[in-house]
Amino acid sequence: MKNIKLTIMYDGSRFLGWQRLGSEHGEKSIQDILEQNISKLLGEAIKIIGSGRTDTGVHAFAQIANFHTRSTMGLEDIFRTLNHSLPEGISITDIEEVQKEFHSRYDAKSKTYEYHIDTREVANVFTRKYALHEPFSYDINAMKEASRYLIGEHDFQAFASRMNDDRTTIRIIESIDIDKEEDEIRISIKGNGFLYHMVRIMVGTLILVGKGKMKPEDIKRILESRNRKNAGPTVSSVGLFLKRVEY
């Protein structure tokens, strides 16, 4: 029995999110598409384990997943054949055999998400599906200052969309980088785990700070309140990328 780890890039605008939807569902998730293609290729029913779900519309530069197989097909063959059979918008960018205990979700040490904001007055036609179009002359320094309050170990309940299955709402944010290049702001957030919609609410809150509608130091108060209503809006998935998963 081999355990195979895949690195997957996908254009979230073309699919119904990561999570398995099941065969009774008409349309397909990215996990469904991968399982069907791999099962067909290897001639056995394959279940793949992702590092975590991504919602509809969320993109991935490097999602990680693994699956177990009895197949003796070589990795290079799987890599090439699978990439040929996958639809436009999903690519396997790396494949490797890993220890049989490796688990994409349980073993993930940290994840990095990146959010793109198009600040042009008229939307950039090339990033329409890959950036939130929200024109404004943002105060980047205020956004950076605000982001510092989010770094570290905190109870992020105010930054989660709903009560969820997580036993705790405490997470560690390792770093937040905010860069502006020409007319695009990129916010990169690395943490040991994320609550439901957490990145999108953090970005929605940083946008309010960048627009002067909230002060950097308000973040402290929002965290302490542990009340979702005090944070900013949940921004669209259009600008969100899963950039890296570390083990």
Add this chain to the structure above:
Amino acid sequence: MKNIKLTIMYDGSRFLGWQRLGSEHGEKSIQDILEQNISKLLGEAIKIIGSGRTDTGVHAFAQIANFHTRSTMGLEDIFRTLNHSLPEGISITDIEEVQKEFHSRYDAKSKTYEYHIDTREVANVFTRKYALHEPFSYDINAMKEASRYLIGEHDFQAFASRMNDDRTTIRIIESIDIDKEEDEIRISIKGNGFLYHMVRIMVGTLILVGKGKMKPEDIKRILESRNRKNAGPTVSSVGLFLKRVEY
């Protein structure tokens, strides 16, 4: 009579190139779409003059065009209404009134084109329509060295796809910048004018140098030969962007 200058951004993968195709033609060019939308908006038959044509598939960050009108509609109104009526993939990014003598094509002093090459083993799903996928570990320094032979005033007949209407095949290339960031090479070429397919043949030739199939100093010989057969292939329009037009 006002003379109005437009800056236009378009995703070339969605349209049949810049050049007017005429009403008997089923599909539409970008020029056709702009003329129809502006004519309808201003209530008079508008002809627009572009800085030059771009072939099918070629993108533009900032194409320039101008048109004359008797309309008294304000520029802000034209800008906003036009952007609402244009199809996804074409945007007006700037509008201004210019002197009545201004001519987008005749007055252009220089143009800058940029070409994107995706060097990843498996194509980046986000740049499939915006970069040539040509995986290789390119020798960037050799490409830069080769590009220096192209800079200056030369007879570029060897870098033109066919005999054309141009009175002369002499052009001045002001600069060529080659940058590699992560898995994408960007080649930016600025010149006082370009022959048919000239940028795409220059890039095709630089790719051969980057792959070690041609030496940097071969460029000198190719230029002197004035024979198209000696230069590299005409690469696809997929990675080509009209980046800037200077007046």
